[in-house]
Amino acid sequence: MADVAMEEAVPAPIAPTMTRREHLAKTFEAYRSELDEANERREQIIIRSRAITQLSKKLIFHCHRGATAPPAARAKNLKDGRDKEREIHANFVAIRAQLAIGADDGGNENFWQFKDRITGGLEEYIEAYTFLYYLETKELAPLAELQKALSDESGAPDYILGMSDLTGELMPLSTGDHDVPLAVCSFVRDVKLIFDAIPPKMVPKLDRKQEETTRSLEKIEKVCYALRLRLVEFGDKPEVLKTMAKRALEEANMAGPEGRE
Amino acid sequence: MAAPASVEATLAAAITQMEADATLRKTVKEATEPIEEITRQATAELNRLHSASSDKHEAIANKALEIVATAHPTWVEIAKLIPKGEFFRYQFAVSPLFKSLVTSIAFARFILHNELVPAFTAATLMGLTGEDVGELQLSSDDYLQGVIAMVNELPRLSINSVTAQNFELPGRIAAFVNDIFASYSMLNLRNDNLRRRFDSLKYDLKRCEDVVYDLTLRGLGASKA
Known part of the structure; x- marks a missing residue:
């Protein structure tokens, strides 16, 4: 419950000068602002998540092109791939900032609230990231590595x-x-x-x-x-x-x- | 090239984490069982409103609120299980209970005080208060859905009160549902569960008003709340 809602709601007994409907209108303003705020944030996150999906798909294609390129071109391809990965990463940073607004725990709690909206982009990013990582190292990127990259709790x-x-x-x-x-x-x-x-x-x-x-x-x-x-x-x-x-x-x-x- | 061992070790870490998550989810779900029992009892108590004579209504509503108030210690237990900052991860386990409790509380408070209980008061009445309930919180969404479920009960109560020759209650109910409908119309709803439930309000309102119409037509149910 938002703080606003509490302040609005504490004086429970209906003021004698106010009809029930007027009183309700006041409390519902608080609910409305809580819903609106969550919706606004959800929209922003969905937009970012879609951008992440698109960019990750591009990175995967980029990696494919590199993998079939002559060896001389591969190093450059990997380097460019890394740059692209950083670009996608910036979107996660933006999401994190979005989540942190008005939160005193760095947005941790909000992360779980909007987890479902982030998960699509996250999955695609992990696919791209591990692909790039595999091409670079021939290894499977460890979960800890990804969590470090995201500095959050990609599950x-x-x-x-x-x-x-x-x-x-x-x-x-x-x-x-x-x-x-x-x-x-x-x-x-x-x-x-x-x-x-x-x-x-x-x-x-x-x-x-x-x-x-x-x-x-x-x-x-x-x-x-x-x-x-x-x-x-x-x-x-x-x-x-x-x-x-x-x-x-x-x-x-x-x-x-x-x-x- | 990746040696098999490295793949296995890498994935083992992820799988261990998932197993721990799954276990905790199960534990949290199990910890909610006492509250499920409370919601059943409160709902059953309030169901008696449909058959009891109107002089018993107050006692029934009070009894329901007493039942609901016993939830506090269980919330504390649940709060202890949830890691810091992860309330929303476990919301799936408590959210249906919140809604159901809001339904019962709002119902009882309407009978007792002819009011729509505010979210904050509802949270307090279900024992969701104090430091020891941690991050557990009643969201506006849960509250608003719970209230609609209460309204869904009212057309039935309206009809049954006429059968029991209580001609005053239908008027009160219709006015109440009208106020609630007007209030919900203030919200900017998107296409989600709350929106779908809101659509049901219209039909409830109509049914409640139809009962008042039937009474008015026959010169019954004088009072308009």
Whole structure:
């Protein structure tokens, strides 16, 4: 309850000079301002969250372009990617500032009030962030790393869901040099294995995402299979192998139902 | 390339955190059970208004308020479970209870004082007061939804009071619902639950006014509150 509402509401007995309706009009002004304030804040946050989603999608495409670029261009691509990531990050800072207005705990409490409005952008950002992080380090970005990046409480479920999307982004990478598919394959397999062990009730949307991951994994496994066979035949010709991998992925994509992308 | 161990360790941290969250959510939900019982009792007590003669109404309303007032110690227990700054994360567990208690309190206070209880008073009456209830708070949204649920009960009371030959109450009810409807019209509602519930007020108002019309037509129910 806002402070205003309390002040308005404390003198409970109806003043004799005021009708009940007039008295109600006064108390309802306080409710109205509380609702309006929350609505205003919600709108602002939704706008930011949408911006985050859009920019994150762009960053993911940017990373894809880099991953398939010649090695010389990759470093620059990663650096640009980092800049873009910082740009998205600025939106989170803005949201945090929005949440902190009128709060004495830095907006922590408000974060949970508007969590549902933030979660869409957050998930997409985590996907982009972990993708970029993977390309930079070949590692899975730890939850703590992301929380540090956001300096807030991006929840574990968002992390898990963002991570689940990441496996889909990694799939096209498997057309890279011939050791990449095998590494991606084992990475995605690990993620799937661990996610399978999570009780479905804990992360509501994980079920569907796991299906996506399974599809991605099957495609990558097909690529690896084709690659292994070709490796025997053309082990001394990396250019041929790369083309083979690309073709294998295209075939896998044709065979299965459409993945995300 | 990521070694399997690193993926596993990384995700293990996230999963541990989720498990802890899930456990706490469950604990908070369980801690609300005594209040669920209180809401059931208060609702049951107030349901007697529909059948009891009007001279019993005051006692019933007082009894309901007494029941509701016993909630305080449970709020304190719930507040202890909720980590600092995370009230809204657990709001899902208490919000339905807040609404239901507001409904009962507003109902009782209308019978007793012919008033719409303000949110602050409603919070006090349900024991949501003092330092020890921590961050638990009755939002305007919960309050406003709770009040509408009370109004939803009134057409029935209006009809039943006529059956019990209490011709004064329907007039009081209609005037009350009218005032509430006018007050809600002041709010800027967006397309959410509160909005949908607000739409139901119109029908309640109409039903209450229809009863008054039926009485007036027959020269009954003289008093207009």
